[in-house]
Amino acid sequence: MTxxxxxxxxxxSALSDPTRRAILTRLARGPATLSDLHTPHDMALPSLMxxxxxxxxxxxxxxxxxxxxxxxxxxxxxxxxxxxxxEEQRSLWTSRLDRFDAYVTQxxxxxxxxxxxxxxxx
Amino acid sequence: MTxxxxxxxxxxSALSDPTRRAILTRLARGPATLSDLHTPHDMALPSLMxxxxxxxxxxxxxxxxxxxxxxxxxxxxxxxxxxxxxEEQRSLWTSRLDRFDAYVTQxxxxxxxxxxxxxxxx
DNA sequence: TGAATGCTTAGTCATACGACTAAGTATTCG
DNA sequence: CGAATACTTAGTCGTATGACTAAGCATTCA
Numbered sequence: 175m176t177x178x179x180x181x182x183x184x185x186x187s188a189l190s191d192p193t194r195r196a197i198l199t200r201l202a203r204g205p206a207t208l209s210d211l212h213t214p215h216d217m218a219l220p221s222l223m224x225x226x227x228x229x230x231x232x233x234x235x236x237x238x239x240x241x242x243x244x245x246x247x248x249x250x251x252x253x254x255x256x257x258x259x260x261e262e263q264r265s266l267w268t269s270r271l272d273r274f275d276a277y278v279t280q281x282x283x284x285x286x287x288x289x290x291x292x293x294x295x296x
Numbered sequence: 297m298t299x300x301x302x303x304x305x306x307x308x309s310a311l312s313d314p315t316r317r318a319i320l321t322r323l324a325r326g327p328a329t330l331s332d333l334h335t336p337h338d339m340a341l342p343s344l345m346x347x348x349x350x351x352x353x354x355x356x357x358x359x360x361x362x363x364x365x366x367x368x369x370x371x372x373x374x375x376x377x378x379x380x381x382x383e384e385q386r387s388l389w390t391s392r393l394d395r396f397d398a399y400v401t402q403x404x405x406x407x408x409x410x411x412x413x414x415x416x417x418x
Numbered sequence: 419t420g421a422a423t424g425c426t427t428a429g430t431c432a433t434a435c436g437a438c439t440a441a442g443t444a445t446t447c448g
Numbered sequence: 449c450g451a452a453t454a455c456t457t458a459g460t461c462g463t464a465t466g467a468c469t470a471a472g473c474a475t476t477c478a
Contacts, residue, residue: 180314182311182312182314182317183312183313183314185312186308186309186311186312187308187309187312189304189308190304190305190307190308190309190312191305191435191436192302192304192305193436195304195381198385199385199388202385202388202389202392203388203392204392207454207455208454208455209453209454209455217436217437217438218437218438218439219454219455219456220437220438220439220455220456220457220458221436221437221438223455223456224435224436224437225436228435239455241444241445241446241454242443242444242445242446242453242454242455243445243453243454243455244454244455248389250389253382253385253386256382257382259317260375260378260379260382263320263321263324263375264375266321266324266325267324267370267372270324270325270326313465313466315466329424329425330424330425331423331424331425339466339467339468340467340468340469341424341425341426342425342426342427342428342467342468342469343466343467343468345425345426346465346466346467347466350465361425363424363474363475363476364423364424364425364473364474364475364476365423365424365425365475366424366425419478420477420478421476421477421478422475422476422477422478423474423475423476423477424473424474424475424476425472425473425474425475426471426472426473426474427470427471427472427473428469428470428471428472429468429469429470429471430467430468430469430470431466431467431468432465432466432467432468433464433465433466433467434463434464434465434466435462435463435464435465436461436462436463436464437460437461437462437463438459438460438461438462439458439459439460440457440458440459440460441456441457441458441459442455442456442457442458443454443455443456443457444453444454444455444456445452445453445454445455446451446452446453446454447450447451447452447453448449448450448451448452
């Protein structure tokens with residue numbers, strides 16, 4: 175069993191390395207072979223290969239071998255789960271702010287009934 | 297020296313663990329003490345503490361101690377570098393698609409001069 | 419004051435990660 | 449065919465991560 179069971183685990187983990195992010199940035203401009211990807215990095219080829227494999231496992235890129243050459247390309251829409259998670263967090267955060275705002279507004283108008291501080295809700 | 301020198305390294309790495317993402321989700325609803333954060337997780341308190349510390353190091357949360365109680369809260373805008381990076385990638389990708397589109401359009405109109413396939417550019 | 423509470427530190431351990439070298443395999447070129 | 453090319457596999461090594469237990473240290477409450 176690998177360490178990361180979850181999609182997001184694997185994605186965020188794959189993105190947490192600068193070499194891998196550089197590879198993605200390169201591939202955003204177009205497909206490339208392993209050697210192409212290797213050239214700018216001061217690192218042995220097997221080490222770079224391991225990064226490429228991690229990106230592929232995370233579903234961020236796909237690779238295809240023709241003859242002795244392996245070509246790598248970005249997977250369209252691979253960032254979607256990441257962006258969705260971020261969006262969900264943002265949504266939770268703003269709805270909290272809304273509730274807090276309503277609470278403060280209510281405090282400022284003591285004529286009306288008050289509910290509990292919404293911040294303490296589970 | 298820690299392993300992650302870069303902001304993005306630390307951020308993505310902090311986000312790559314489900315316990316830590318759960319903590320963030322909890323804090324999106326409002327501040328909480330360490331014990332609060334601990335309760336739902338079947339894990340020793342020091343282990344949870346380590347996660348909280350990692351989130352704090354990444355700048356995703358801040359903590360403050362009053363008496364014997366440590367309160368944790370989300371750092372507003374902490375996701376910005378992550379979202380900017382994603383946005384930059386998207387931008388590279390779409391500009392590549394635009395260039396490719398222009399190339400295809402040109403192929404379909406052989407009357408006009410053709411440039412090289414933009415995909416092969418460095 | 420003495421005990422309970424809430425966190426903190428210290429130390430251990432297993433596994434994962436990321437780099438390397440060396441050697442192997444499969445294409446392609448001369 | 450034989451050599452160069454482009455990856456691939458295997459094996460090693462040091463460090464990082466993430467979990468645990470046990471013990472320590474303030475604060476607060478009775």
